[in-house]
Amino acid sequence: MTGRRWQVVVFDLDDTLYPERAYVLSGFRAVAAWAENHLGISAEQGFVELERLFAAGIRGNTFNHWLALHGRSDDLVPQLVKVYREHEPQITPFPNVPMILARLHAQFPLGLLSDGYLDVQWRKLMALKIFRFFNEVLFSDELGQGHWKPNPRPFEVILHRLGVEDPGMAVYIGDNPLKDFLGARQVGMGTIWLRRPGGEYTDLEPPTEAHKPDVQVFSLTEVLCLLEE
Template sequence: MVKIRGIIFDLDDTLYCEHDYVRSGFCAVAQALAEANGQDATSIYDAFVQEWQENGRGKVFDTVCERLHLFAEVADLVRIYRMHEPISLSLYEDADRLLSYLQKHSIARGLITDGDKRVQWRKIKALRLEERIPCIIVSDDLGRECWKPSRVPYEKALTCLGLAPAECAYVGDNPHKDFCTARALGMHTIRVVRPVGDHMSTRLTPEMEAERIVYSLEEIMEDIV
């Protein structure tokens, strides 16, 4: 890969482990349910984690409330989950080191993330990324139609950084949406594969995948002038 002048990152499972956010949200919901139902929050939380690990996140609240005879509106639990303030999030160690390295060498830094804007901004603030990434694009701020793989957030980030596509690399984890648009625009693309994450075992056709796969973000440092 040629030397690059800027890197634009994805957020979830790229810079931090999204499973930490899931656990944080489960903790907040478990506490609310415990207070409302006179039960132990730890037991409810453990039931959430077990159901999630066995069957995924889709029906966790419905299933556990039915199993434990908890009275609640699932819509209210989803709201608590989405609106809670995550207090235990931290960057992956390699992400922390790479961001410090990029700042030291005056390499442009951007971020594009999908998801409910209230949720994503809470994650960003919990990780203190506004102090380290000058250009942050939460695509939901632009409208649901601007979520990846829309060109809009990529073009906005490039404009914000003042760089041409060929001068930038996009770093993400999800081949379903992270890389196809970046490649079409002429950006370099790098996929990070970690031991934990929702998309780590996903493999798609070449046009959907990144040009390069890394297993640590520190591998990117060799591409920086």
């Protein structure tokens, strides 16, 4: 690895290694199945309605909107959120992710750093069957929600766990310019924006100069080529 720009690679998870929309739809299926059993709403109908709300850009209060469609009380929202978060996700990585991770794992120490509720993120990672490729995994919720990205603390912790003494030799690869690169840059890491066409954050722009990545690419294959230069 001598002479390469970066010698340690850390990945984000959601929308970087798998499509987060797939997790959302998996959760909606679980909620719709629960609603059929407990509320008498057809699971097929419920799933279609939830998917339409998501497609319409409803975020954060999707279940409130859905319950309102059926004249149901918001008191049911915590139960639906519980079902959503505790379900076993039916998700798969983006094409070529396992192959590319295997290739990188043979050349670099690999880390995984992602936000999200701890139990939820672990279920995602296990469902994706890519855990074996990472030398270290850190979900920032382990440090408390006050240390979710863009806080620099999780970047410091993952670098420490990977035994990195010079942060400039490590690179973070993520998809969200609002939070993925600021903290990484603050601790001295390199940054790559994997700006997949059609991604949840593809059309966003970094809000400040400090949020901008060092490099922008549009596929994981480009990441591989960049790292192997």
